[in-house]
Amino acid sequence: MADTETLLQAWAERASTDDEAWAHTVPGPSLDAVTARLASVPRDFLDERVSLPALFGDILPAVAAPACLAFADDARVRTGAAIALWLVAADDLIEPLDPPLNTARAGVAVDALALRVASVVDPATWLVDDERRVEAARTFLLWDGLRPAGEDAATARALLDACDSLARDRAMAAAYEGHRHRAEIARRLQEARQREAAARYSAE
Amino acid sequence: MSRELSDLERAAWEKALALWGVSMHDPRMRPGEGEKHGGAPAWFTFPASVTVDPAAVATYGGTDDLDSVFAHELGHHVLAPSTRLDSLKIRHQLGRTLQAAGLAHVSDGQVALLSNLWTDLLVNTRVALLQRAEGSGDAEPGIVRMCRALYAPSIGGEDRLWWVYCRTYELLWHLVPGTLCAPQPPAAVAPAVRVSEDADARDLSQTLERFREKERALREARSKAAQIEAELATVITTAPETDAALLADAVRTFASDPVGGALRFGVVTAPYIAERDRAERSGRRVPAVASAGECADDTRPASAQEIGRILADRRMDEPLPQHPGISMGETDDESADGRSRGQRLGVAETLGLYPATDADTVLTEWYRMQAAAWVRPVTRARPPQAEELPGPLETWETGDDLAVIDWAATLRSGPVVPGVTTKRRSQLVDETEPVPQGLDVDVYIDSSGSMPRPDRGSPAVLAAVVLALSVLRGGGRVRVTSFSGPGQVAGIPDYSRRIDEIIRAILTFFSGGTTFPIDLYAQRHLTARPAPGARQRHVVVLSDDGLTSLFGAGNPDAEGIAAAVRATLTTATLVLMDRWHQVADLAAQAGYDVIYLETMDDAPRACAQLARTLHG
Numbered sequence: 168m169a170d171t172e173t174l175l176q177a178w179a180e181r182a183s184t185d186d187e188a189w190a191h192t193v194p195g196p197s198l199d200a201v202t203a204r205l206a207s208v209p210r211d212f213l214d215e216r217v218s219l220p221a222l223f224g225d226i227l228p229a230v231a232a233p234a235c236l237a238f239a240d241d242a243r244v245r246t247g248a249a250i251a252l253w254l255v256a257a258d259d260l261i262e263p264l265d266p267p268l269n270t271a272r273a274g275v276a277v278d279a280l281a282l283r284v285a286s287v288v289d290p291a292t293w294l295v296d297d298e299r300r301v302e303a304a305r306t307f308l309l310w311d312g313l314r315p316a317g318e319d320a321a322t323a324r325a326l327l328d329a330c331d332s333l334a335r336d337r338a339m340a341a342a343y344e345g346h347r348h349r350a351e352i353a354r355r356l357q358e359a360r361q362r363e364a365a366a367r368y369s370a371e
Numbered sequence: 372m373s374r375e376l377s378d379l380e381r382a383a384w385e386k387a388l389a390l391w392g393v394s395m396h397d398p399r400m401r402p403g404e405g406e407k408h409g410g411a412p413a414w415f416t417f418p419a420s421v422t423v424d425p426a427a428v429a430t431y432g433g434t435d436d437l438d439s440v441f442a443h444e445l446g447h448h449v450l451a452p453s454t455r456l457d458s459l460k461i462r463h464q465l466g467r468t469l470q471a472a473g474l475a476h477v478s479d480g481q482v483a484l485l486s487n488l489w490t491d492l493l494v495n496t497r498v499a500l501l502q503r504a505e506g507s508g509d510a511e512p513g514i515v516r517m518c519r520a521l522y523a524p525s526i527g528g529e530d531r532l533w534w535v536y537c538r539t540y541e542l543l544w545h546l547v548p549g550t551l552c553a554p555q556p557p558a559a560v561a562p563a564v565r566v567s568e569d570a571d572a573r574d575l576s577q578t579l580e581r582f583r584e585k586e587r588a589l590r591e592a593r594s595k596a597a598q599i600e601a602e603l604a605t606v607i608t609t610a611p612e613t614d615a616a617l618l619a620d621a622v623r624t625f626a627s628d629p630v631g632g633a634l635r636f637g638v639v640t641a642p643y644i645a646e647r648d649r650a651e652r653s654g655r656r657v658p659a660v661a662s663a664g665e666c667a668d669d670t671r672p673a674s675a676q677e678i679g680r681i682l683a684d685r686r687m688d689e690p691l692p693q694h695p696g697i698s699m700g701e702t703d704d705e706s707a708d709g710r711s712r713g714q715r716l717g718v719a720e721t722l723g724l725y726p727a728t729d730a731d732t733v734l735t736e737w738y739r740m741q742a743a744a745w746v747r748p749v750t751r752a753r754p755p756q757a758e759e760l761p762g763p764l765e766t767w768e769t770g771d772d773l774a775v776i777d778w779a780a781t782l783r784s785g786p787v788v789p790g791v792t793t794k795r796r797s798q799l800v801d802e803t804e805p806v807p808q809g810l811d812v813d814v815y816i817d818s819s820g821s822m823p824r825p826d827r828g829s830p831a832v833l834a835a836v837v838l839a840l841s842v843l844r845g846g847g848r849v850r851v852t853s854f855s856g857p858g859q860v861a862g863i864p865d866y867s868r869r870i871d872e873i874i875r876a877i878l879t880f881f882s883g884g885t886t887f888p889i890d891l892y893a894q895r896h897l898t899a900r901p902a903p904g905a906r907q908r909h910v911v912v913l914s915d916d917g918l919t920s921l922f923g924a925g926n927p928d929a930e931g932i933a934a935a936v937r938a939t940l941t942t943a944t945l946v947l948m949d950r951w952h953q954v955a956d957l958a959a960q961a962g963y964d965v966i967y968l969e970t971m972d973d974a975p976r977a978c979a980q981l982a983r984t985l986h987g
Contacts, residue, residue: 301545325548329542338613345606345610353603356596359592359599362592363589363592
C-alpha cells in the first residue's frame with residue numbers, strides 16, 4: 168500500500184493549482200444529484216477483483232490514463248477511482264446529470280478522488296457518511312470543471328474548504344504541535360522548579 | 372403576566388408541536404420578560420414549560436419564524452436536556468471539563484453557558500433536519516433563518532468561544548463562512564506576562580557573606596523558573612477553526628445523546644473559558660461573553676436525591692477524554708504533557724461542582740455511591756436451636772411417664788396390656804440450619820485533625836460507610852459516635868437503620884485532638900445492661916495511631932476499661948490508619964482485632980476483612 172504522502176505527491180504533480188481550478192468552473196448539476204449517485208454505487212464497481220485499468224478503459228476509452236492507475240493495487244486508490252468512474256458511467260447507465268458531467272476532464276476528477284481524497288478518508292465512508300459524501304461530490308465537481316448548481320465559485324470554494332479532510336488533518340496536526348509546544352514548556356518549568364528546590368538552603 | 376395565544380401564535384405553536392410529534396400545554400406569552408433572561412426571546416423551564424417574549428422575538432425580526440422559536444424551545448423538552456436530571460448530568464460533565472481545563476473555581480454561570488451552547492447546538496441541528504425533511508428541500512429551514520437573524524448582531528465580535536459556536540452551525544448547515552460569524556476567528560487574548568521579583572528585591576549584601584553564593588544560585592534558579600512560568604501562561608492552545616469542526620463531529624455523533632456527548636463538547640470548549648479566565652486574572656481586558664440569552668432557565672440547586680441519581684450514573688465518573696488535538700498520535704495512557712489519563716472524580720472535585728447544594732448532602736451521596744459497589748450483607752449465624760420432631764411409635768414400658776402414652780395408637784393395638792400393647796411416640800432431634808441474623812454494630816470514628824478530612828477523601832469514612840451499609844443490608848443496626856478532643860463527641864445515641872442519619876454522623880468532623888470517649892464507652896457497655904432479647908454486640912473503632920487513649924494512655928483511670936468492655940462484646944475491631952502499628956500491642960493485650968487502612972483503595976479490602984470478623 169502506498170503511503171499517504173506518496174499519493175498526495177502524485178496528485179500535486181498531476182493537478183493544477185486550486186485557484187486555477189476554481190477559476191475555470193462553470194455551473195454544474197446540483198450537489199444533491201451527485202451525492203445521490205455516490206450513495207448508490209453498484210457492488211460491481213466496489214469489487215476488488217475488477218481491474219481498475221480495464222474499468223477505466225471501458226468507461227473513459229478516449230481519455231488519457233489517469234495517474235491513479237499507477238497505484239491501482241492500493242485498496243483506497245482502487246475504490247476511490249472506481250466510485251469516481253461510477254459517477255461518469257451513471258450518465259450513460261442511468262441518465263445524464265443536468266447539466267452533464269464534463270467527460271473530457273473526468274480523468275483529473277478521478278485522480279482527485281483516488282489520490283487526494285481517498286488518501287486521507289477511506290472511500291467506504293463516502294457511501295455511509297453524509298459529510299464525507301459531500302466532500303467527495305464537491306471535489307469531483309471541482310476537478311471536472313463544475314460547481315454545484317446555484318453556487319458561485321466563492322461560495323462553492325468556501326463550502327468545499329469547510330469539509331476538506333486534508334486541510335482539517337493538517338489543522339489538527341498544527342493544533343497538536345501547539346499542545347506539544349505547551350507540554351515542552353511545562354516540562355522545562357517542572358525541571359526549573361526542581362532546580363529551584365535543590366538550590367534552597369538553610370541559614371542556620 | 373401571561374397573555375393568551377393569538378391565532379397566528381397558536382398556528383405556529385401547533386406547527387412546532389407537529390414538527391416534533393409531541394403534545395404539550397400552551398406556552399406562556401410574556402411580553403418584555405426576556406430582559407430578565409439575558410435578552411433571550413424564549414426560554415424553557417422545568418417542570419416542562421415554554422415561555423416566549425413576543426416583544427423580544429419581534430426585536431430581532433423573528434416574528435415570521437415564530438414556529439421555529441417554539442420548535443427550538445420544544446427541542447429542550449424533547450431532545451436536550453429533556454429532563455431536569457439529564458440537565459443536571461450535562462452540567463455535571465461540563466463542570467468536570469472546566470475543572471480539568473485548569474479553572475480553580477468553576478462558577479455556575481460558566482457551566483450554564485456551556486450547557487446552553489451544547490443543548491442549543493443539538494436542538495437547532497435537529498430542528499433544521501426536521502424542517503428540511505418536511506419542507507421543499509431547497510428552501511432554507513426556518514431555524515437557520517432564525518439563527519441568522521438572532522446572531523447577526525454578534526458577527527465581528529471578539530468572543531472566541533462564540534465564534535466557534537457559530538462556525539459549528541455554518542459547518543453543520545453548509546453555510547458560507549461569514550454567514551453567522553466573521554470568516555476568521557477573533558484573536559486570542561494572551562494573559563499579561565508578570566514575573567514576580569518581590570522575593571529577590573532585597574540587596575544581596577544584606578545576606579550573610581557565607582550564604583551569598585547559595586543565595587545567588589537560589590535567586591538565579593527562582594528567576595529562571597518564573598520566566599518559564601510566564602512563558603507557559605502566554606501559550607494559547609485553542610484553535611477555533613479546528614475546534615468548530617470537532618464540535619460539528621460531536622453534534623453529528625451524539626445527535627440523540629446529550630448526556631453522552633457533553634464531555635466531548637466540554638473538552639473542546641472549556642479551554643476557551645479557562646484562557647479567558649487566565650487573561651482576565653492577569654489584568655487583561657477581555658471581550659464580553661457573547662450569547663443569545665439563557666434559554667434553558669433552571670437555577671435550582673440539585674437536591675440530595677438528584678445528586679444520588681447523578682452519581683449513580685457510571686458515566687459521571689468515567690475518565691475525561693482528551694482534547695482530540697492532544698490525543699492525536701498518542702497512546703491512551705499518556706497525554707501530550709506526560710500526565711497519566713484516567714483520573715476519576717474525587718470528592719473535592721464533586722463538591723466544587725455543586726457549590727449551591729449543601730456540602731453535607733453532596734458528601735453523603737458521594738460516599739454512599741463510592742461505597743455502593745462494595746456493600747455486601749453482613750450477618751452472623753444465630754446458634755441453631757434444637758427442635759424435636761415426632762418419630763416412629765415405640766412400646767411404652769412400665770415405669771415410663773404415663774403422660775407420654777399415645778392412647779390413640781395404644782387402643783388401636785387391641786386390649787391394653789401395659790408394657791406390651793401400650794405405645795408411645797418417639798421424638799427425633801431436628802438438626803436445623805444456622806439462621807443468619809443482623810448485627811448491632813457500635814461504630815466509633817475518629818474525627819481529630821490527624822485524620823483525613825471527609826471533604827478531601829477519607830479512607831476511614833469510606834470504610835465506615837461501606838460497613839454501615841453492609842450491616843443495614845444484612846438486617847442489622849448501626850450506632851455511630853464521632854469523637855475528637857475532650858467534649859468533642861457527636862453521633863446518634865441509639866442503634867439506627869436510617870441511612871442518611873448514619874452517614875451524616877460518620878461525616879462529622881471536629882478536627883481537634885484525639886481523646887477516645889472512654890466514659891461513654893464504659894457507660895454503654897459496662898453500666899447499661901443489654902435489653903432482654905438484645906442481639907450480640909460488636910464494636911468497630913476507626914482511628915489512627917492516636918488511639919492509645921482507648922487503652923488509658925494519659926488517663927490512668929481509664930486503664931482496663933477497654934479490656935473490660937471487650938469481655939462483654941462478641942467482636943471488637945480497630946480499623947487503623949497506623950502505618951507503624953503503634954497501637955498493635957495495646958490492642959492485642961486488650962483482646963481487640965486490628966485491621967490496617969492507608970488509602971481510599973484499601974477501604975473495600977478492609978471492609979471485606981471486617982465482614983469476615985463480624986460474621987464469625
